[in-house]
Amino acid sequence: MIGAERPKPDRKALAIAVLIGLIVLNGVATQYVASRFAHHPALGAPLIGPLYPPWEWLIWQQKFGGQTHSVFRTVSAGMALALSCGLFGLLAASGRNAERHEGIHGTAHWASQAEIEATGLLPKKGRRGEGVYVGGWRDERKRLRYLRHNGPEHVAAIAPTRSGKGVGLVVPTLLSWPHSVVVNDQKAELWNLTAAWRKKEAGNAVMKFDPGASSGSVSFNPLEEIRLGSLHEVGDVQNLVTILVDPEGKGLVDHWAKTSHAFLTGAVLHVLYKKRAEGKVGSLPDVAGALSDPDQRIESLYFEMIANSWGEGEKTHSTIASAARDMLNRPDDERGSVLSTAMSFLSLYRDPLVARNVARSDFKVGDLMNHDRPVTLYLVVRAEDKDRMRPLMRLIINQLVRVLLRPEITFVDGRPQAPHKHRLLLMLDEFPSYGKLEVFQEALAYIAGYGIKAYLIMQDMSQLWGAYGKDESITSNCHVRIAYAPNRVETAEWLSRMVGTATIVKEDITTSGRRFGAVLTQVSKTYHQVSRPLLTADEIMRLKSPLKDSGDLIIEPGDMLIFVAGHAPIFGTQSLYFRDPVFSERAKLPVPATDSLHRSQILAFQWDPKTGE
Numbered sequence: 001m002i003g004a005e006r007p008k009p010d011r012k013a014l015a016i017a018v019l020i021g022l023i024v025l026n027g028v029a030t031q032y033v034a035s036r037f038a039h040h041p042a043l044g045a046p047l048i049g050p051l052y053p054p055w056e057w058l059i060w061q062q063k064f065g066g067q068t069h070s071v072f073r074t075v076s077a078g079m080a081l082a083l084s085c086g087l088f089g090l091l092a093a094s095g096r097n098a099e100r101h102e103g104i105h106g107t108a109h110w111a112s113q114a115e116i117e118a119t120g121l122l123p124k125k126g127r128r129g130e131g132v133y134v135g136g137w138r139d140e141r142k143r144l145r146y147l148r149h150n151g152p153e154h155v156a157a158i159a160p161t162r163s164g165k166g167v168g169l170v171v172p173t174l175l176s177w178p179h180s181v182v183v184n185d186q187k188a189e190l191w192n193l194t195a196a197w198r199k200k201e202a203g204n205a206v207m208k209f210d211p212g213a214s215s216g217s218v219s220f221n222p223l224e225e226i227r228l229g230s231l232h233e234v235g236d237v238q239n240l241v242t243i244l245v246d247p248e249g250k251g252l253v254d255h256w257a258k259t260s261h262a263f264l265t266g267a268v269l270h271v272l273y274k275k276r277a278e279g280k281v282g283s284l285p286d287v288a289g290a291l292s293d294p295d296q297r298i299e300s301l302y303f304e305m306i307a308n309s310w311g312e313g314e315k316t317h318s319t320i321a322s323a324a325r326d327m328l329n330r331p332d333d334e335r336g337s338v339l340s341t342a343m344s345f346l347s348l349y350r351d352p353l354v355a356r357n358v359a360r361s362d363f364k365v366g367d368l369m370n371h372d373r374p375v376t377l378y379l380v381v382r383a384e385d386k387d388r389m390r391p392l393m394r395l396i397i398n399q400l401v402r403v404l405l406r407p408e409i410t411f412v413d414g415r416p417q418a419p420h421k422h423r424l425l426l427m428l429d430e431f432p433s434y435g436k437l438e439v440f441q442e443a444l445a446y447i448a449g450y451g452i453k454a455y456l457i458m459q460d461m462s463q464l465w466g467a468y469g470k471d472e473s474i475t476s477n478c479h480v481r482i483a484y485a486p487n488r489v490e491t492a493e494w495l496s497r498m499v500g501t502a503t504i505v506k507e508d509i510t511t512s513g514r515r516f517g518a519v520l521t522q523v524s525k526t527y528h529q530v531s532r533p534l535l536t537a538d539e540i541m542r543l544k545s546p547l548k549d550s551g552d553l554i555i556e557p558g559d560m561l562i563f564v565a566g567h568a569p570i571f572g573t574q575s576l577y578f579r580d581p582v583f584s585e586r587a588k589l590p591v592p593a594t595d596s597l598h599r600s601q602i603l604a605f606q607w608d609p610k611t612g613e
């Protein structure tokens with residue numbers, strides 16, 4: 001590993017040092033000559049006390065050099081010796097060494113304090129830090145400085161499981177970020193540690209969505225966000241069904257999944273219109289119920305859909321009717337397969353607890369960024385429910401982003417204006433475990449313009465490549481990338497490439513002379529500039545992980561790497577919330593009950609034909 005680069009010697013300071021050195025050297029020589037001549041009056045008057053001007057010995061040498069050879073010979077020899085030692089020292093200080101280079105093979109180096117300040121991660125003197133926590137850095141005095149990023153750009157973190165992502169990145173961020181947040185909370189641990197501070201001190205409405213819970217969860221019906229009756233309705237439903245029929249995020253590989261897409265689009269629209277006619281909002285459990293109604297044969301649903309009058313002026317809604325007609329046109333066994341595939345995507349909503357939690361909405365997605373107060377939404381999934389709930393979480397995350405991107409960005413004085421009142425941090429731990437979410441691949445580049453900042457956390461690059469492919473555009477759309485000691489070599493290789501290459505100077509010593517001679521007649525040093533990674537993959541694999549005691553508690557933070565686009569990489573250290581008395585206090589506040597924005601009385605979306613929204 002190449003260490004932090006030594007500061008380059010300051011040329012001005014070097015010139016002053018040389019000048020002072022010369023004055024002192026000549027001064028000493030002059031005083032020596034004066035004392036050898038016993039301060040004879042012929043030498044002239046001293047400058048101050050017994051001291052003569054420093055250069056005087058040169059004048060005396062001109063005048064008296066002829067008669068007093070030996071004194072000046074001694075002085076000249078001393079001077080020559082001192083000058084050559086000085087020159088040698090200068091060469092050593094400013095000459096070639098491993099840290100100094102001209103960079104022909106790469107200029108990678110670890111960021112200095114000034115360079116970190118230039119990234120904006122360290123506040124300028126006298127300013128307070130703001131934004132999400134991306135790690136820590138020890139300054140020259142070994143004090144831990146927090147690194148925070150407050151720009152609109154996104155952040156990606158790559159760190160293995162149990163390495164302290166929660167305690168080092170997520171918890172400190174949630175205990176300080178004042179704006180809205182959507183965070184997935186695998187074990188409700190974030191809710192327990194941070195909801196109280198976010199509610200009491202940051203003035204957020206805090207909501208816990210825990211779909212498998214019998215109590216204490218807000219409800220959220222993703223179908224309530226469909227702009228029924230507008231020109232957007234089919235597109236909105238298709239976007240939702242695309243996620244519904246691809247529960248793992250692996251794409252529509254299956255023929256049945258593809259064919260059930262069109263049928264489900266029609267069925268969802270039909271159920272929404274039917275419920276609206278009853279003054280209600282349809283939900284996914286309603287769709288599941290319609291497809292497997294114990295009181296009627298499925299054919300009656302198809303005929304009902306064909307004969308619908310949900311179109312404009314009570315005409316037939318063609319999307320709904322043709323979805324059912326397609327089904328009736330299929331041979332019996334194929335029709336049965338499409339139906340059973342469609343029903344399999346809805347089986348989760350037959351769980352009465354899940355059904356209850358998605359049957360209505362306690363908030364609208366727009367509230368997250370436009371309510372009076374900022375809002376924090378914790379998406380809780382218990383470990384035992386992780387796989388079962390994945391399709392619902394995919395659906396909700398996809399719906400959140402798509403709905404928040406609906407408004408147009410307006411321009412004032414040529415500057416784009418975020419269309420929402422509050423900023424939103426979308427903090428997704430285990431991000432690739434949701435499979436491929438097309439909306440991230442498509443929209444990550446421009447959601448920052450809407451005031452949405454993504455903080456995506458993943459275990460390693462293979463996990464991300466598994467979901468989004470090797471040519472993913474997720475990390476390239478993240479301005480800040482951070483990594484703890486990885487445990488997979490592909491991640492280490494990727495990081496090593498990101499750290500970059502440095503030019504180092506390699507010293508070769510060659511000797512010549514007789515092999516068994518008393519003295520080597522020639523010793524020569526040659527220097528080669530060579531390129532090497534600032535950190536090799538192997539060195540990255542050996543970065544320090546957090547040190548833990550026998551009870552699995554972290555007793556010392558591990559190393560980390562922080563990359564900000566366009567800046568030198570930072571060799572950082574983890575910033576653990578429990579070692580900070582302020583965060584520890586914030587985390588201990590008593591856990592609140594979930595808020596609810598009581599939006600359930602807001603029924604179906606009302607389309608405004610003037611705005612088309």
Ligand SMILES: Nc1ncnc2c1ncn2[C@@H]1O[C@H](COP(=O)(O)OP(=O)(O)OP(=O)(O)O)[C@@H](O)[C@H]1O
Nearest residue numbers: 160161162163164165166167168548552553554578
């Ligand atoms: N207050 C604390 N003091 C010391 N160590 C702690 C404390 N709280 C948690 N830890 C330790 O932190 C480690 C886990 O940290 P964290 O949950 O942030 O990891 P993670 O990377 O998010 O893991 P996971 O993949 O399980 O989500 C564990 O070793 C745990 O014992």
Ligand SMILES: [Mg+2]
Nearest residue numbers: 165166167429
């Ligand atoms: Mg965690």
